[in-house]
Amino acid sequence: MNVEYLNPFIKSTVNALSTMACLEPSRGNPYLRKTGQKIECDISGTIGVAGEASGSVTVSFSESVARKIVENMLGIQVDSLNDDVKDAVGEIANMIAGGAKGELSEKGYSFKIALPVVCIGKDHYTEYPKDIPCVVIPFSVEEGAFYVEICLKVDDNGK
Amino acid sequence: MKVIVVDDSSTMRRIIKNTLARLGYTDIIEAEHGLDALTKLDGVDMIFTDWNMPEMDGLTFVKSIRSSDSYKKIPIIMVTTEAAKEDIVEAIQSGVNNYVVKPFTPDILKSKIEAVLNR
Ligand SMILES: [Mg+2]
Numbered sequence: 001m002n003v004e005y006l007n008p009f010i011k012s013t014v015n016a017l018s019t020m021a022c023l024e025p026s027r028g029n030p031y032l033r034k035t036g037q038k039i040e041c042d043i044s045g046t047i048g049v050a051g052e053a054s055g056s057v058t059v060s061f062s063e064s065v066a067r068k069i070v071e072n073m074l075g076i077q078v079d080s081l082n083d084d085v086k087d088a089v090g091e092i093a094n095m096i097a098g099g100a101k102g103e104l105s106e107k108g109y110s111f112k113i114a115l116p117v118v119c120i121g122k123d124h125y126t127e128y129p130k131d132i133p134c135v136v137i138p139f140s141v142e143e144g145a146f147y148v149e150i151c152l153k154v155d156d157n158g159k
Numbered sequence: 160m161k162v163i164v165v166d167d168s169s170t171m172r173r174i175i176k177n178t179l180a181r182l183g184y185t186d187i188i189e190a191e192h193g194l195d196a197l198t199k200l201d202g203v204d205m206i207f208t209d210w211n212m213p214e215m216d217g218l219t220f221v222k223s224i225r226s227s228d229s230y231k232k233i234p235i236i237m238v239t240t241e242a243a244k245e246d247i248v249e250a251i252q253s254g255v256n257n258y259v260v261k262p263f264t265p266d267i268l269k270s271k272i273e274a275v276l277n278r
Pocket of ligand 1: 166167168209210211212
């Protein structure tokens, strides 16, 4: 599998969280998620992608990491996964997908991104068709780990 | 100076509003998408709009402002996650005066506002 397309997502994730939430996430080693394998989280934001790459990009946070991000972004205290947290997680997902889209379009992969969808629930995940590989990039900040999952079928024709 | 902030994300509207307030702009109204904003433009002096929104996206919104008799001269700054060069070109050709890519720092927003106002 060509993983050239992972780097733009790593960059856009770090850029979004450092610029908007003053956090400096460190990155672990990416791995392929197996069928049925769970991701530790309480809330996630997903952006659907369609074009020369198609599938989705999901960012998943524990409640404590999500709350910390929103507290830093908005300068407010947050004590639950309320509407502010849901909205912010969707917008972070948007920045991760949009930022990577900018760089990938320069490499010749252009695609459109959809509006964010936010899910809440312990360790939820989405199952994809077997021909779409799901690469998980683990990150961590002081409050805990979070994950960016890239499930994309990339059209490599002539590239 | 009356400003409208158009974005489907309440987080983004709040961040843009906080930044504008720190720069001295306090007469600020909000809209969740283009259609909502079109009904709120009376007396508005500057528009900040997102691109990806439900109901009416930012590009369609910009085009309808530029073809309206009453509002076509209002300066528009697009604030969006769309960072591809061809998207920026398309937005500028549709009538956007300046373009801010999310995520942004307050300094970036400030310099884009100044660039638009000192045109
Ligand atoms: Mg939006």
